[in-house]
Amino acid sequence: MPYVAPVKDMLFVMNELAGLSEVVSYPSYAEAGADVDLAPAILEESAKFNQDVVAPLNWPSDQNPSSLKDGVVTTTPGFKEAFKQFGAAGWQGVVHPAEFGGQGLPKLIATACFEMVHSASLSFALCPMLTDGAIEALLTAASPELQERYVPKMISGEWTGSMCLTEPQAGSDLSMVRSRAVPEANGTYKIFGTKIYITYGEHDMAKNIVHLVLARTPDAPEGVKGISLFVVPKLLVNADGSLGERNDVHCVSIEHKLGIKASPTAVLQFGDHGGAIGYLVGEENRGLEYMFVMMNAARFAVGMQGIAVAERAYQKAVQYAKDRVQSRDLAGSPGPVAIIHQPDVKRMLMTMRGYTEAARALAYYAAAAYDAQHASPDEAARKQNQAVYEFLVPIVKGFSTEMSIEVASLGVQVHGGMGFIEETGAAQHYRDARILTIYEGTTAIQANDLIGRKTVRDGGATARAFAEKIMQTEKDLASSGTADAKAILKQLTAAREAFESSVVYIVANAKTDIKGVYAGSFAYLRLCGLVLGAWQMARALLAAQELRAGDPNFFDAKIATARFFAENLLPQSQALAISIIEGGQSTNTLTAEQF
């Protein structure tokens, strides 16, 4: 089933909700040539590449996944060639600095491009996604020497990156990392240890792999404060930049997974033959701090994967629902009709569409905040947008991925019996999406981050600032006064109040009843996603009402989707607030033995 990038919706969101015109005005982006007219050009180009080159690989790659033989991973047919084109066309470097070969454009634009490659193939896109995170970590913390040696080849797509964090005993809790880094006289380190779940930890799509590895030096303190970050290339790099000997890092197995099968998930053994040569990134013992840079980029990116797979599953379901003729129309058609005319099929498609559009709008809004944080000429705006972005990252990650499982599951359901047959392809999305709430920090980790660092730590100030922005939109809805605006206003007000009550409860009780409050962390994350997503959809409605005459078909659909979201998805907010405020005790009552 072909994928058609939703360029129109992406541009609408970028222009009307995320403030593209302001973003491209920031000096560094303007210098790089960004303007509002560049975005459609880039998006069209990206759409073409992903629709034509990557998307057709998605289903065959699932049936013929990457395989391991004698330590060598052979990726699925077509990935190598597609990745070469991806790099050559400059897609790896959209946001990265021109001095290293990138384009230096806003994250807002790059986000749309990445959404497309994820929709085209989650398995494929993981390779550039992880490489992107590795580039960002090197740019943040590595010495100019390391940057010059590694970053340009990663941006060009000649080499890829990997993130080597997890160990068998250290998953969500990285303080338990045990890999060792022993300093050598020449300033390098010898790295020893086992890393698991390493996405594209071994493959044949690039000439070299730049592993970023967490390890402990011999006299490092215990826990998170004793972890350092190292570059460990698969092949050593000579002084002139050419490739040298094989480093002592080897893939010993790849996982047999539920989904994203074409993406090799490696177990890597470092140092079994004398020690892998590693280069310290930044300072010793600050590794986790650097890794967080990479992880925040990756968390946002995984959120985009959720939106991307939801979009793909939605398109597929719509196509099937238009094609499949079965049963009469409920209102009494003379003969059977396409199932898209059945109200419950519409309910499923609208749910898929509503979640996807709302999550996209919120993620792009967050990307614009990231751009403002990094490139706005106004210091106060930079600071404010940092708080906005940091609040939104766990929501973009957690909410978009949780909804993607539901959306992919609905995609199967729309197909009926056909959905359960693998060849149909709907089941692949259901399998693929299932990893998204797990890797790069489970939803629980995102929810803990949102409640602890992002809400309680500032006494709920950032959360309240969002509530105030929503109230402004409520005023705009009231002034608009259309039936749609009024219907949304009613639900948005109730949901915003539920959000505010939850924030008050959480801030007031986090110290005295930590387990009770954190029992509601998932509900709080979901509530935030719903209310902020609905807020973006309400803003979308207001913009669509203004712009309607230019493209009635598109804008009417946007208006209807905004109202559907408010009336059919958003009302869950109040149930979630009850869980948060009243449900903590009963969640924690059972002892481990009583389960």
Next chain:
Amino acid sequence: MPYVAPVKDMLFVMNELAGLSEVVSYPSYAEAGADVDLAPAILEESAKFNQDVVAPLNWPSDQNPSSLKDGVVTTTPGFKEAFKQFGAAGWQGVVHPAEFGGQGLPKLIATACFEMVHSASLSFALCPMLTDGAIEALLTAASPELQERYVPKMISGEWTGSMCLTEPQAGSDLSMVRSRAVPEANGTYKIFGTKIYITYGEHDMAKNIVHLVLARTPDAPEGVKGISLFVVPKLLVNADGSLGERNDVHCVSIEHKLGIKASPTAVLQFGDHGGAIGYLVGEENRGLEYMFVMMNAARFAVGMQGIAVAERAYQKAVQYAKDRVQSRDLAGSPGPVAIIHQPDVKRMLMTMRGYTEAARALAYYAAAAYDAQHASPDEAARKQNQAVYEFLVPIVKGFSTEMSIEVASLGVQVHGGMGFIEETGAAQHYRDARILTIYEGTTAIQANDLIGRKTVRDGGATARAFAEKIMQTEKDLASSGTADAKAILKQLTAAREAFESSVVYIVANAKTDIKGVYAGSFAYLRLCGLVLGAWQMARALLAAQELRAGDPNFFDAKIATARFFAENLLPQSQALAISIIEGGQSTNTLTAEQF
């Protein structure tokens, strides 16, 4: 991972919520030897068989599914032997009449036994499940001759049954069935046509397969009123009961499915070599009516599959959560603890447990209503219980299966990265559960049935009768007066009111705004499941408070689970009522072209 049948919870539900003592007092069951002490004996025996014989086959069978070669399906190793034991021990015949070799016991007892075999292996259990439906259809509609010829061998497990309904163009809409049945001079028929998605339509676990096939006679009216039901044995049966020639029905392919892989799903070709010999069941053109008997049994059974796979996924997740040590306790433990101590893990496990226990209680309650409908000596009670059972069937099917997908998905999530690795086994439940909302009538079909035939047709009378029963429980909660009872009362009252408002809205508007009302059919089904499930859990709490001293550990857990359900799951009811009452219009706004 071993399965341990939750016999204690099953017996609690049977005795305290479903009225086992009354059920076994009905004359026909009493004559068959049923009494309250028989239930634990049977359940323990069933537990032993399923735990020891069937459950260990579940994971290997997924990895080594049934295969087709030259029209012969070889089932996964172990299934044949296990099915032989299943039949020999009498498990196929628990509810069926003694005159045909069954035990003649209540459905309430059989339901617990079937839950166990489904938990042990959904793929395996489908074979007896479909056979059960076929037996029921034959007992309802077939001539004594056909019954005598086929039923005893099916009850003994020597032969199995299949339900051949679906054709490529006739899935949810059976009026479009095109298979033909041509009468022969000797009173038999020649059957021609293609049937798809036939569970255990071909296999090597029994000596013969008794296909029940929907087809049209030459001069049958169009649509549902022209469908007849036929017995088409795989091997013809001689007058003396011995097996004769191969009939003209052949398996041409089996599906490559997302889950329940060990269960062969066949495409069957009837009559490609001159016509398959079929025997009319009952009267011509009444086939759909008979098939509904079978389908209602099968729908209830699929609901049990949902509960069963949820139970299995829950047990697995609990075990992992107890074993996996990671991160400190939030309240500040000296070192890392098992993840079961993390509030969000408890939230997931409690959600899994809450849904499973509530759905079990509701299904067993429904089974008891079935028994009263068929065996109560009181005519008014029979009639009343028929309405109760018929109202509950789509809820047991739709709610239990929808929740099973969520529960299986949470099971994966509790396992973190391990959950995504196939060898762990959690992913199998996630894959297997995905069919349950589709086959034997999708959730949309159940929801349409619930709203149309079960709610609107009697003007909401049955629904209101449930509301009154819930109000009685609310009074009991108020009299109890414990903190737990009061907390549940608050939520149950709000949810019951949401249910009542929804019923009023649906009944009032079903004629004038059919598409708007049916847009809320899924929400209504889910609302019914939540409020009726919570009602059973409230009744469970009241019973548990009385019985607590006898087994504090078990009953305290029941009380906590009831309260968790009320505070953390039930509040969704109000959001669903908003969807039903206010959300219909926006669900239907988009035209097919706008998607």
